[in-house]
Amino acid sequence: MIVVMQHGATARQIADVIARIEQDGYKAHLSEGEERTIVGVVGESPTPLRQEHYETQPGVDKVVRITEAYKLASRTFHPATTLVPLNGTQVGGKKIPIIAGPCSVESREQIIETACAMLEAGATALRGGAFKPRTSPYSFQGHGEKGLQWLAEARDITGLPIVTEVMDASQVEMVCHYADVLQVGARNMQNFTLLNAVGQSQHPVLLKRGMSATVTDLLMSAEYILANGNTRVMVCERGIRTFETATRNTADINAIPVLKQKTHLPVVFDPSHATGKSEYVESLSLAAVAAGVDALIIEAHLDPANAMSDGRQSLTPEQLTKLVAKVRRVAEAVDRMA
Ligand code: PEP
Ligand code: MN
Secondary structure, three states: OEEEEOOOOOHHHHHHHHHHHHHOOOEEEEEEOOOOEEEEEEOOOOOOOOHHHHHOOOOEEEEEOOOOOOOOOEOOOOOOOOOEEEOOEEEOOOEOOEEEEOOEOOOHHHHHHHHHHHHHHOOOEEEOEOOOOOOOOOOOOOOOHHHHHHHHHHHHHHOOOEEEEOOOHHHHHHHHHHOOEEEEOHHHOOOHHHHHHHHHOOOOEEEEOOOOOOHHHHHHHHHHHHHOOOOOEEEEEOOEOOOOOOOOOEOOOOHHHHHHHHEOOOEEEOHHHHHOOHHHHHHHHHHHHHOOOOEEEEEEOOOHHHOOOOHHHOEOHHHHHHHHHHHHHHHHHOOOEO
């Protein structure tokens, strides 16, 4: 349930509504929009919520039931798109930032050289995994903290903020120390201990959709992070498992407008894991921008043929430069910029 306050409701009236919610045994979540304040009622309590008790309180305009299972992630609760800070720019506004970089951080030289190439190609942020969730335990697992240090060095040189994966709750503090955005990978979308831990940090989180997760599952996972007090959450479509084998995953472009309608959280698209093949990455990036996405996360490598992971889907810096130019034209066509 949400309590929508009238235009110009006083701080006292808002405080009274919050006091009533707490008295009934629920938690109040304040969302102060430009137009009006919305107070969300979440949690469980033996006291039933009586809509009419709230409707008659001074300063209240109306009371609306949120029918979805997710509350804080719902656009009903927070009508304006949330802006997630990304080192001087934001995700969720007019600009569509492009996060680019290798699947894995392979060496100090590789990540620094790649960061410079990404900056030159027009990227806004650098991606790269130091902790890699690999299907096989025999595949390269990442350089761990050393990889994070190299990423931080690459940021110092280029100014590009760092997006990197955190695989376990015990690593959150360490990854926060080096990274600007915590990536929660598809395989960990329902690792609730990890979701609680990233929710307790105030670091921006890029939450990827699990390969067999529905849009609702994704938003329920986002809800965990929000319920822990971290409002800086982005949700990312990265392709889902279907019967189709021509591509690594199936890009669920539908999910972009659906998510934009259902949630106020910025929506990111990953064309690299969605297709698994570099030759399809540009087309899908353009489609995602046309569909209303707020940011792109793209894998790029200086030498894709010799990448330690996901080379087949990685663009060269030259290919990324061409993609950025085309993305800019489509962005302009839909009243955005890249
Ligand atoms: C990645 O970004 O390299 C990655 C492992 O992505 P996902 O979790 O979407 O598979
Ligand atoms: Mn990858």
